Amino acid sequence: MLYRKWGTDKDFVASYTSSNESDREIIEEVKTVMKAHVIELYLSGYIKKDTAKKILQAINSFREYTGNYEDIHEAMEDYIIKLVGEEGGWVGLGRSRNDHVSTALRLKMRDYLVNVFEVLYSLRISILERAEKTTEVIIPVYTHFQPAQPTSLAHYLLYVDEELDSVWDQLFTSLRLVNRSPLGSGAIVGTNVKLNRKREAEMLGFEGLVYNTISATASRLDLISTISSLTLLMLIFSRIAEDLILLSSSFVGIIKLPDSHVSTSSLMPQKRNAVTMEILRTKAGECFGHLSSLVTIYKALPSGYNLDLQELNRHYWECVKHVIPSIYVIKDVLEKMEVTGRFDDKSITATDVAEDLALTGIPYRKAYMEVANKIRAGTFKSEISFKSSIEKKAVIGSPNPELIKTEIELKKENIELKWKNFREYKSQFIDKISELKVIEDDILQ
Structure with a gap:
């Protein structure tokens, strides 16, 4: 081992403290x-061009x-010297190694975020395109997972x-x-060597x-914050997955999931288990665990670099993957999911009936109780269709x-502006x- 002063490379401490496994994520x-x-070092005049060339060739190989x-870091330096x-x-x-690993982690996370934005943009465009086609596809919306009022698939999307x-x-x-x-x-x-940090950054x-050099070498706040944001994204997906599992179940049957997202049972051939949504919930749970x-x-870390920081690394990549x-x-x-249109409980237009009564001049709470009493007595009837219900809605x-x-x-304009930025x-x-x-090419030539 290149840096080790105490003990030998055969001591169990060498393998116990090694970060080689997680470091393979950031080799490039x-x-x-x-x-x-x-x-x-070359541009600042500390090493000659020929030396820089030899070292760059070694790094590339x-x-x-x-x-x-x-x-x-130790492995690469030893390789270069040999x-x-x-x-x-x-x-x-x-x-x-402290400033180098901090820089490499940021490069890796930056590239990963770029990929996230690109697929997230594709998802959002897809959502808006389907919303355009489903403004009159009626579904019930729930509160407390009890049918509440009619809405449209576009509204949900x-x-x-x-x-x-x-x-x-x-x-x-x-x-x-x-x-x-x-x-x-x-x-x-920092260092006594007059490195141009701004040029390195460029x-x-x-x-x-x-x-601040303490923050630069020992802070991981920006990386943890990123994982927090990605975990929030997974939190959204987990709730959607839960919606689709419940709404596609035979108990509710409002949504039919694509065949490619369901699987049958080994014993019960009629089953359409929402397997992709179930797995998605677990992936969200894993991200919560890694963030925790x-x-x-x-x-509990004191300021400055501690080896505990290297143990954070695998949790970044286990979540982001x-x-x-x-x-x-x-x-x-x-x-690809379909709305079955099997829902016909007219009681979810009760709010429309009560509001229509109030708009004739009856205080809303009195109208509310009048409708509630009819529902309780089993005499409630509504002439309001689900289509009419959503057309009555008057607020942005x-x-x-x-x-x-x-x-x-508006949402199309919003996402296109953010995509452009x-x-x-x-x-x-x-x-x-x-x-x-x-x-690099100039030096290598």
């Missing part, structure tokens, strides 16, 4: 960070690694989009917070710096088909990263 990001560091290393020789040792100048819109904003804030560079901060108080496409682990580990598949599952089921955000059409247009923001760091490649 660690290589990119090391390249930026080497290039900065680094792949999977084996051996008793504490982490990927391949390049003594000159390879220059990579240790002005560098700590727009509720889902509204929830997603809130998380979109939180995720975009997370993206900007994550997109700040810790590189050049050393172990905790090369890696970061928007700016995590300025993150905050529980993080809450569930999110994009879940978006695809939700998109597919919302696109209600299922009135005309108001729904306006809402859909995201793409412009993404292009900024993509362009900057391409500049790093240009400098």
Whole structure:
């Protein structure tokens, strides 16, 4: 082992404290960070171009690694020194694993968030397109899981989009917070080497710096905040899954799930079990568990780097790996599910009857009790159709088909504006990263 001063590489402590398993998630990001560091050493005049070239070539050839290393950073540095020789040792100048891993984690999370935004946009567009076609597809809406009032499938879908819109904003804030560079901060108080931290940040496409070197090396707040936002997204999906499980059951039977989302029983051939929705609920639960682990580990740490921080890493990736598949599952089921139209309980128009009475001049509470007494006595009758019920709704955000059409247009404009802002923001760091490649190619030539 390259850094170990006490004991031997055969001590059980070496394997017990190793982060090699979770580090495999960030191999490419660690290589990119090391390249930026080497290039900065060259641009700042600390190493010669030929040395930089040899080290960059070694970094590019680094792949999977084996051996008793504490982490990927030690493994990579040892690999460089063995391949390049003594000159390879220059990579240790002005560098700590603390600022390097913090930078690599942010690069990984940034790339992941980009992918989330791209599939989340596709989901939201799909939702709005189906809402346009279902403004008059009637379903009952529930409170306390008791039938409440008539609404439309479009109204339900727009509720889902509204929830997603809130998380979109939180995720975009997370993206900007994550997109700040810790590189050049050393172990905790920086370094005597005059590294240009702003230039390093530019090369890696970061928007700016995590300025304070304690925060840069030892804070994981932005990453935990991102997992929190992603967990909220999974929370939304879990509620949708629960809705669809209940509404598609034979007890209710309002929704029919696509055949590709159900499975039968090994014994009971009539069953249509909502298996994808059940699994989605568990994935959401796993994210809640990983978020709980993150905050529980993080809450008691003293400021500055502690090895506990490396134990957070696997919880980031264990959660994030569930999110994009879940978006695809939700998109597919919302696109393909059918409304059976089997609901005919006219009592859910009772509120319409009471409001219509009140609008003739009767105090609403008196009208309410009049209708309630008829329901209790079993004499309630309503001439109001479900279609008429939703058409009567007069407030913004209600299922009135005309108001729904306006809402859909507003939501389309909203998501297109946010998508445009995201793409412009993404292009900024993509362009900057391409500049790093240009400098690297110049050195390698």
